[in-house]
Amino acid sequence: MSTGMTTITPLVTFRNETPYPFCPGCGHGPILDHLNAALVKLQLDPRQVVIVSDIGCSGLSDQYFATSAFHGLHGRSITYATGIKLARPGLTVIVVMGDGGTGIGGAHLLNAARRNIGITVLVCNNMNFGMTGGQHSTTTPAGAFTATTPSGNLERPLDVCATVAVNGAGFVYRGTSFDPDLADRMTDGIRHPGFALLDIWEPCTAYFAPRNRLTKKALFETLEAMRFPTGILQQTEVPEYAEAYRAAHADELDGPTLRPRPIQPRFRSALERRFSMVLAGSAGGRVGSAARLLARAGVLSGLYAALRNDYPVTVRTGHSTSELVLSPVPIDYAGVTRPEVLVVLSTDGAKQSRKFLKQMRAEDQVVTLPEFADLETPAPVSVLDFAATGGRLRASQYALAVASAAAARLSLFPAEALLEAVRQGEPEHLDSDMRAVEAGRGAAHRISS
Amino acid sequence: MPNRELTDGSTAIVRGALAGGCDFFAGYPITPASLILDLMLREMPKVGGVGIQGEDEIASIGMCIGAAMAGARAMTATSGPGISLYSENLGLAIMGEVPLVIVDVQRLGPATGGATTVGQGDIQFVRWGTAGGYPIIALAPSSIPECYSLTRRAFQLARRFRCPVFVVADKELSLTSNTVDVGEEPEPEREVGPQVNGEPDGGPFRAYRYDPADGVPPLAPYGDGQLLRFTGSTHDERAFITKDSQTVDRLNRHLSAKIEEHRDEIDLVTADLEPDAATLFLSFGVTAGAMREAVTTARASGRKVSALTVHSLWPVPETPIRKALEGVQGVIVAELNQGQYRREIERLAAGCQVLGLNRNDGELISPAQFVEML
Ligand SMILES: Cc1ncc(C[n+]2csc(CCOP(=O)(O)OP(=O)(O)O)c2C)c(N)n1
Ligand code: SF4
């Protein structure tokens, strides 16, 4: 193409040749005519415009435009529009939905406004469900007659504009399909970079109008009686979400961080068969962390380790149980029914241990603190008293101390492997974990063999 | 000794998604799938993608569908209760031919069930999860490495067939840490580029193609130079709504044929068959792990047994299953539900006894339980 010589032919219409399917006098046609006028005025590339229609008579709208289009499920148009806009912020995304959609999809409307997604929502508000036979909707005025409010609507109509406005929508307009300047207000809405909503009241001539003697004049009176203001109700600059998201993450474009973090086995374990240990304690007892260090020590020693944690959904309270499996071969089944070593660290842990205690046998080991010396089980119970040995451990160190005592006693892996695991662990716990491991090793001989 | 890694299925699923080129994720928190959401929201910006927490599951899958049609490689993840809320949009994704990966980290159901308890009760649910009854593709990893490879594969299949593809995991697989050998070869390059399937053939653009019935129409996303139309209603090839019975028939045949007639591209099993074994163990997901340990134990004690791990649950990989059934007298189908996949095996196992090994109490089936069945 040569420069300077191009003639741009303005698009005179964004409509295709298909006539509207709406009933005579239905407000949808005039609304779509205004939308066409707005698009002509904006002269956007029709391929870069996506009309996302909801369901209902108004949901048919996209089919009469020579733009890109998306026709999905009832009430969900805003979610598709959000996805399209987030994936390609350069597109102009216009939602055409009925008042029906504001009910079934109310949560989406609210959240798109709150996030300030840069889409334009046209609510074709004819105060009832046209397509399904004139049932009442969220916007049906109180007292109005519909197929489902035969003695007059008892529900209060939803103020769509006030709802989205108070929740952060950038541009909000209320008007009717009779407004001469509707195309201009749509233009304002489409130009607005953030979330824009136009609540457009209109007659459904098949159902709502005849049942309620709704004339053009009566429509304005109805709005007035409900004290629903008209015109531009909100116009503020709020950062548009898709842009804000990209701006907020602009300096993160450095590829995934989830690359494998390999552990290089450099010790040797004499373990020749599968071994399992359960640590049963309470939230805050660093039970999971202790089990993880043992697992890492195992992997550092050439073993395979599997670790399964269990705790209530209220994580900061109640039990915390870790099931650890170590094996010289890959572990395809990580379940533990009868642990060879059970470490009981708290009352919660003792409760959780009941199912294991019964299964255990004389050749297994229970290792615990003095408070739980009288646990009932066929396995021998060894008690480690860190207070008495003057080790001065905090309760949050007991899990690792007891577990490392058991690991040392059973020679699961070289002592150095566990120290290395601690060194590779969380730096803020390094000193405390080192002390716990030392104390555990010192107490190992107290575990019966 | 090779390097090893201590990791979990959720991390592997996220890595598989990243390798598959995922650049859009939307989800709503639910145990045991929340870790995937957390990781994806952290990773997406790093690959130039978008990660968002929807206001609910309906919004999440809706955003994914919109993004996919705008060219994104989209994924969402949830558990049973969320799959229920995906149902209607699952139908939309089938009808509109949307490439989309859906992870179901199963927990014990029904309803809220056991949030932190394992189950495999969604097997028939993901198959028949929407109205109308159309084919669906579902892959079930049975180990952490498979969480990675099958999620990556799910992205390829979603793109190849322009349809939603399930990755059916479970609580144990996703949240239990385990040790994997880190391969010598570097991780494959992330599959990038827009979600375009094939080249438009030069003729006038049509959003859909019904001829040949098993063909898959190229996807030209919004903003890529075509006027792209999309609809969840019965439609013609230009995506205009139609009730013309001939067109509707062609559309529906096409939606079936593009998957049913390409099963050989989807079928994925691991067959560990022993000549002269009278019994075949058949399982999938976390339960297949116990099955493999049981096979090792049984064989070590001199007993013959064959095993089949099914990775592509749907469509049922009938050819390899029939092959594995040849010559055995009985098949034991093990699953953490009351026998959902067993129904599929029963229709294939003429002249062979089909037994179920089932648990539905939130506990895993142990290798010992398998061995006891011999
Ligand atoms: C999930 C779901 N529930 C119900 C319907 C049936 N339905 C079709 S259109 C419609 C209401 C349409 O009313 P409105 O959004 O106001 O559009 P109008 O027809 O008035 O333009 C309903 C409930 C549907 N399509 N999907
Ligand atoms: S039923 Fe009502 S909303 Fe639908 S086309 Fe007719 S007048 Fe319009």
Ligand SMILES: [Mg+2]
């Ligand atoms: Mg309506």
